[in-house]
Amino acid sequence: MTTTCDKPATPVRAPKVGFVSLGCPKALTDSELILTQLSAEGYQTAKSFDGADLVIVNTCGFIDDAVKESLDTIGEALAENGKVIVTGCLGARSGEQGGNLVEQVHPSVLAVTGPHATQEVMDAVHRHLPKPHDPFLDLVPGGFGEAGLKLTPKHYAYLKISEGCNHRCTFCIIPSMRGDLVSRPVGDVLKEACALFEGGVKELLVISQDTSAYGVDIKYRTGFWDGRPIKSRLYELVQALGELAAAHGAWVRLHYVYPYPSVDQVVELMAQGLALPYLDVPFQHSHPDVLRRMKRPASGEKNLERIQRWREVCPELVIRSTFIAGFPGETEEEFQHLLDFIEEAQIDRAGCFAYSDVDGAAANALPGMLPLQERQQRQARFMEVAERVSVQKLQRRIGATMQVLVDHAPALGRRGGRGRSYADAPEIDGVVHLLPPQKASKTLKVGEFTRAQIVQAQGHDLIAQPI
Helix, strand or coil: CCCCCCCCCCCCCCCEEEEEECCCHHHHHHHHHHHHHHHHCCCEECCCCCCCCEEEEEECCCCHHHHHHHHHHHHHHHHHCCCEEEEEHHHHCECCCCCEHHHHHCCCCCEECCCCCHHHHHHHHHHHCCCCCCCCCCCCCCCCHHHCCCCCCCCEEEEECEECCCCCCCCCCHHHHHCCCEECCHHHHHHHHHHHHHCCCCEEEEECCCHHHCCHHHCCCEEEECCEEEECCHHHHHHHHHHHHHHCCCEEEECCCCCCCCHHHHHHHHHCCCCCCEEECCCECCCHHHHHHHCCCCCCCCHHHHHHHHHHHCCCCEEEEEEEECCCCCCHHHHHHHHHHHHHHCCCEEEEEECCCCCCCHHHHCCCCCCHHHHHHHHHHHHHHHHHHHHHHHHCCCCCEEEEEEEECHHHHCCCEEEECCCCCCCCCCCEEECCCCCCCCCCCCCCEEEEEEEEEECCEEEEEEC
16 A cells, blocks of 8 residues: 555656845855755756746845945846845845835845845745755755855855954944854864865865954864864964865965964965965055054054065965055045055055945044045056056066966867966956967866966966966
8 A cells, every 4th residue: 555655646846046146255155055055955046037936136235336236136036036035235234214225125025134144044935935855855966065055166165264243444334234253163164175175176265254363252262173173263274274275286265364463373374385375465555544544453554564574484475455545534645655555565466446435334424525536536546556566566477387277278278278376366366368288288177287387467367388
């Protein structure tokens, strides 16, 4: 005797969810967590809005252009699908009359959550599109085991080590949306890293809101990994990540590193080859008075000295940073101080924003707001200096032999390809254009390393001959 549970008459179609991820790598890791959970529960990902049973939009709400892009994307999803769940930083922002901004602009959305809200998103999905099976019964296809699904190419991945921030910079509203610093247990971080390396990842990009502060909130509590104790502190974490990476022939790259004195020790690890000699340091400005108005954690007086010391310890060090031009009250003298800093510090890669108001930011109330045209002119002047420094430094690479991680190589690279050196983070820095190999036996494969000789600098990029 059989029952109806033994063999269903017809297979049940897995519900499909459309997904859009906007904003920074920290938002991307939130998206990866949600997608991992969706896949674990049997949902499928739709390739278009109209082919989905509902759509999730992970938003960015930091600057005006990002807010507009997020709101426009929500509107497009509503128009094409009609069932939309909103998450991310924009979901935490208030409108002009109070209340939720997203719900004011798009009142027909199914639900709105803030950032790092995987469970709240899943609760909303379950309400409007019931899950097809128990997540503990099926393996996640296409995932990285403990690390779950990734939206990046298979050969590199972001690893978030903490959430939130303890600083209260006057131009930033991230803490109001993501909260104070919450460091992940060091064992969990290393477990995820191990799964990624074992899954074939060749470049691990460490991210957070303040990477240097990892473990501060838990007083650098000792955790355990692979049967041994390890402190929840950036130095010990990078050391352990570097050892894991070395065993898999992979890179570790650090982002969002504040220039605290403790970073000196991390640079020593870079000199030893345990992490790439690359630091993404958000300086934002150089003049002490501007930094005080910004309420930045580092006053700026010793940043030049610190950079010089870093380069003495690790001569190959590449520094990328972001800056704000035209901050309220910025004088011409203070701005010139910033231009001089870029020249003297020899910042390898620099980006610059013209200051703009962000709803809820304390800087809005500061006196001395500059006209928009002046802010934009200063941004352009900054980029002229920054690009000149960057191009000069790239010219010095000509003739050098560098290791390149291949990102693109059609036909096994017979017509050339594209990759990145240790100096190039994906999507924010330049690339290395690879010429066709001169040897017929030489091939290029995506996700593998090749050595190449730099033959030319072209704008922010390099051109190299594989060897």
